[in-house]
Amino acid sequence: MTLLSPKSNANKGMHDARPSPVVYAEVVRISRELKAPSIGMFLYNHCRTGMRLADRLRVLNYEMYSELLTTAWRCNSDISAVLLIMQDVIAMGVIGRRDMERQIDQIIVELRKVYKMPNIADLVLSLKDKITFNTNSTYSVNKTAF
Numbered sequence: 001m002t003l004l005s006p007k008s009n010a011n012k013g014m015h016d017a018r019p020s021p022v023v024y025a026e027v028v029r030i031s032r033e034l035k036a037p038s039i040g041m042f043l044y045n046h047c048r049t050g051m052r053l054a055d056r057l058r059v060l061n062y063e064m065y066s067e068l069l070t071t072a073w074r075c076n077s078d079i080s081a082v083l084l085i086m087q088d089v090i091a092m093g094v095i096g097r098r099d100m101e102r103q104i105d106q107i108i109v110e111l112r113k114v115y116k117m118p119n120i121a122d123l124v125l126s127l128k129d130k131i132t133f134n135t136n137s138t139y140s141v142n143k144t145a146f
Contacts, residue, residue: 019051021059028067037075044068048088057092065089066100073107079120082107086127096133104128 024047028040047059065085072081086104089096104124111121 019055019059021061021064024059025061025063025067028064028071032067032071032075035075037071040068040071041081044085060088060092060094062094062097062100065094065096066103069100069103069107073103073110077110077115079111079117079124082124083127086124086131090127090130094131096131098133098135100131101128101133104131 024043027043031037031039031043044064047056047064051059065088068085069082072078072085105128108121108124108128111117111124
């Protein structure tokens, strides 16, 4: 079995391995560090379009979206990728944390001050307002939910 193409097992009683959200998020982080963000974005596209729903819900969690936002903005300042990722966070019902909120706030500040794009900054702010952020600092994710 490979990371990207799950194969059904011919043996009865054997189950397919489930994709690990930690591994996927780590691949995105490593792609950013290696200055190859296209690998991380390819993986994101695969998760969105090539996975079964249960696996998609498992893999596209807070950690993955946080790594994707960081990769899209730090590597390319790719506002279209940031908008797509934020819309996906909203659609998937992912609950953000304070660090994701700060990350989005930093993008908004840079759009206004560095890039002089207040209209896009307002669009990002309106999307941010639709994301539910957990304000409890002791929040933890059950990584064995599926």
